[in-house]
Amino acid sequence: xxxxxxxxxxxxxxxxxxxEQYRNMTALIGVNVADCIGExxxxxxxxxxxxxxxxxxxxxxxxxEIESDSGYGNRWYWKAEEATEEDCPYCYAALxxxxxxxxxKLKRGRVRSQITKLAKREILNRGL
Ligand SMILES: [Zn+2]
Numbered sequence: 001x002x003x004x005x006x007x008x009x010x011x012x013x014x015x016x017x018x019x020e021q022y023r024n025m026t027a028l029i030g031v032n033v034a035d036c037i038g039e040x041x042x043x044x045x046x047x048x049x050x051x052x053x054x055x056x057x058x059x060x061x062x063x064x065e066i067e068s069d070s071g072y073g074n075r076w077y078w079k080a081e082e083a084t085e086e087d088c089p090y091c092y093a094a095l096x097x098x099x100x101x102x103x104x105k106l107k108r109g110r111v112r113s114q115i116t117k118l119a120k121r122e123i124l125n126r127g128l
């Protein structure tokens with residue numbers, strides 16, 4: 001059986017991996033959104049100038065109220081149900097990343113709560 005110290009270290013490593021993944025996803029979302037409104041160049045010069053002020057993602061995302069059973073009231077949630085890759089490949093890629101990042105956030109929250117539980121148990125054990 002693993003000691004609490006070993007479990008803690010594994011959880012901390014897991015948390016840092018999630019954090020790293022979260023940062024990478026956020027950066028990639030930014031790149032995709034920038035590509036939506038940006039100018040694209042290849043060796044021959046300008047190949048696309050989408051000339052937009054705002055990414056499509058801003059139009060796609062709708063705030064939706066999610067009923068909560070936590071007793072803290074309902075939550076708001078951003079959703080874009082009707083968007084497709086044909087609408088805009090960049091924003092669609094960003095949207096998929098946002099959805100994945102949401103899942104990752106939940107996973108990260110579970111790791112954090114495990115760390116909290118371990119810490120609280122240790123505080124009790126040590127009489128701190
Ligand atoms: Zn777009």
